[in-house]
Each structure stands twice: as C-alpha cells, then as structure tokens.
Amino acid sequence: MERLQKVMAHAGVASRRASEKLIKEGRVKVNGSVVKEMGINVKKTDLIEVDSIPIVQEQKYYFLLNKPRGVISSADDPKGRKTVVDLLSGVEQRIYPVGRLDYDTTGVIILTNDGELTNQLTHPKYGVEKTYIAKVTGLIDKKAVSRLEKGVVIDGYKTRPAKARIMDVDAKKNTSLVELVIHEGKNHQVKKMLKSVGFPVEKLNRDKYGFLTAEGLQSGEWRELKQFEVNKLKQLVEEA
Ligand code: URA
16 A cells, blocks of 8 residues: 555656645545545555546656676666677666666666666665675785774775675685675776775676575576565565
C-alpha cells in the first residue's frame, strides 16, 4: 500500500504537492469514488482516475549486471562510450544504474526504473553494504588494514568505519588482494582509501551489493532480480 499522492507522483501525474491539490479539489477518484481526504493508502490494483482519466502506474523493473571493464555506468555518455544500459540489450524500459562504478571497475551493479529505491539505496543515510575486492600494488599488512577499518582521510573527509581483510599477498609479483566492505559511495572511494594507506589499486571488482552477488553471470551478463530480492532490498532501506 502506498499513499495516493505518492502513487500519483510516481505515475507522472504531477509532483506530490500538486497531486495533493488535485485531491483537495475533488478531481481524483479511487475505484470510482471521489477521494478528498489526504493521506489515504492505495493498492497497485486500485483504479485511480484524475478528471475521470485513469492514471497508469508504471511497472518497475530491476536488473543485476556483472559490469565488465571499459563500460561507463551512466545512462548516456556524451563521449559516446558504451554504457551499462547499452549492455542490457532487449530491455525497452528506461532504466538507470543505481550508483556508479568506475569505467575500469567490474562487478555487481543494479539497474532499475524505480527512482525511489535508487534514491534510497544511494542515500548515505541508508548505507547499504558494498563489498569490493581490490588487487593492489605492494604487500599489504595488518597496519594498513587497521587504518582502513578505522577510517582514513580522503579529500578532507574521514571515511566511516569499514571492514578490511587480506585475501592474498604475492611477494614475487609485489601485489596483494584485499577485501574492503564499505557503507558509503564517495567518488573513487575504494581507490582513494587504498592509495591513502600506500597501496594503489591495479584492479577493482565489486563482489557484492548488499546481499547480491554476480554468481552465475559472466562478465557483461545480466539478469532480472527476483521478486524476493527486490523485497529484500526494500527491506534493507526500510530497516536502516
Ligand atoms: N570505489 C572506487 O574507487 N571505484 C569504484 O568503481 C567503486 C568504488
């Protein structure tokens, strides 16, 4: 159930405030009856009419893409580079990525036309957990891990507590693999955090977005989210 004015706004009738005005003016009907009081809840199946014209509630779509390198995570690119949206061939709805991954970062990214969920998932207040695996130059040690966990200063901002774990150290190649779990999504955050402790990132993959992984998807492949996964994502932001 959702508030009538919110459903109207989502259907593109008018802003929430302008929708409230339409309701007060007696121009809105729910299942054939004029509704003038504010704040009533409606179901997806309710027939809502404005000036006796039914509004169509936009159906929401949710996808998970295993983003390859060399693809930009926006809906359009002025430079004409390939975007994550271009990879979802056959999907006709206008969808947008939830947050961003760098051009050279791989891994889990969600795309949807649900603007409200996108705003919630990307809002710092909700802080959905994101798990990254980074290949870095250098042999990372516990001291660096502890600094990453406590928070480091990047661009004059102290990062919030994170979880970090050394997965592998390769002395021959002078590289390490680190898992970093963060709740924020500042620009280039993982690369900047690791650089600030002396370990520049060579490769970065987002292994998990909340509970979602790219399991079963090759690089560049995508799938529609299952209803229970969408519900769980919504629950994550409601609980936050
Ligand atoms: N942090 C980064 O530095 N890059 C990404 O793409 C995502 C998180």
